[in-house]
Structures are given as C-alpha cells and as structure tokens.
Amino acid sequence: MKIWKMRRNCALTPGQLLKFYIALVVLSLTVATGFLLAGVKIILIFTAIELTAVTVGFLIYCRHALDFEAVEISGTQLLVRKFIAYKETVMEFNTRWVRLSQPEGNRKVFFVEQTGQKVELGQFLRPEQIKSLIAELRAYLG
Numbered sequence: 001m002k003i004w005k006m007r008r009n010c011a012l013t014p015g016q017l018l019k020f021y022i023a024l025v026v027l028s029l030t031v032a033t034g035f036l037l038a039g040v041k042i043i044l045i046f047t048a049i050e051l052t053a054v055t056v057g058f059l060i061y062c063r064h065a066l067d068f069e070a071v072e073i074s075g076t077q078l079l080v081r082k083f084i085a086y087k088e089t090v091m092e093f094n095t096r097w098v099r100l101s102q103p104e105g106n107r108k109v110f111f112v113e114q115t116g117q118k119v120e121l122g123q124f125l126r127p128e129q130i131k132s133l134i135a136e137l138r139a140y141l142g
Contacts, residue, residue, distance in 0.1 A: 001072065001073070001074040002072070002073045002074075002140060003070060003071070003072045003073075004070065004071045004072075004133060004136070004137075005068060005069075005070045006068060006069045006070070006121075006122070006123075006124040006125055006133075007067070007068045007124055008064060008065065008066075008067045008068070008124050009124070010061075010065045012061075012065070013065065014062045014065050014066070017058060017061065017062060017065070021054070021055075021058055024054065025051060028047055028050060028051060029047065031047075032044065032047040063085050063086065064084070064085060066083065066086075067083060067084050067085065067124070068081075068082075068083050068124070069081070069082050069083075069121055069122070069123070069124060070082075071112075071121065071137065073095060073137075073140045075095075076094055076095045076096060076142075077092060077093075077094070077095065078092070078093040078094070078095050078098055078112070078140075078141075079091070079092055079093075080092075080093070080112055080119050080121065082119070082121075089119075091112075091117060091119050093112060093114045093117065094114065095140060095141050095142055096141075096142040097114050097115065098112060098113065098114045098141060099112075099113045099114065100112055100113075100134050100137060100138060100141070101113065102131075102134065103122070103127070103130055108122065108123065108125075108127065108130070109121060109122045109123055109130075110122050110130055110134060
C-alpha cells in the first residue's frame, strides 16, 4: 500500500488560531474598556466592527485549514480522498484502467480519469511537485 497526502500550507492549526483569537479579543476589549472609561462611547461601535471582521476572517481560515487530498494505491485499487471545507469526497478507481492527465497550460491541477469518473488533484502542490507526483503514480498504474 502506498499513500500520497497533499495538504494546504497553513501556518496555524485551528487550535493555535483559537488561542490567538482569544488573546486578540481580550486585548481589544481591554483597550475598548479603557477608552470607554475615559468617556469615548463610540469605541464600542468600532470594537464591534473590528471583532466581527476578525471573526469572519478567522472562520473562513479555519474552514479550510485542514483541507487535504490523498491518493492511496492498494493492489489494483486507487482511492482518491479529498477533504475540502469539512466535506469529504472519496472516489475509487482501478489502477489498470485509470488515466492521469498532465496540467494544461497555466492550470495548476491534473486529473485522474476513468470511464465516467474524473477527479481534480494537485491544488496544494507546486508545478514541479505535480510532475514528480504524476511520475510516481504512473509507476503504480497498469
């Protein structure tokens, strides 16, 4: 059995991001409280806008932080697993009949195809990594 796993290049895990977010909220609310005690009541509006924007941005980041693509070959079975935005897709191919297509033009992805089934792979890889992955996969295909 051979497995290739491709992940998004994320600097922070969702857990680390949560800790950072909590620290950011505490700091923002501390500063807002200081201005509020000094009599600047409009700070509440700006703090609410700031925290809403940061929350939305972090939620979008977290939604895609764990995204991955995996290719697993076991005997004559080629399994493609994609986990994008908390939605998992699994497709099964036969290694004897599957075709791999090279990226076309400026496209960054390649396709794994078999009669009626087609899946896009390589969105987390650099172009030179795609070429080496295709070469490695072709060694296992019949």
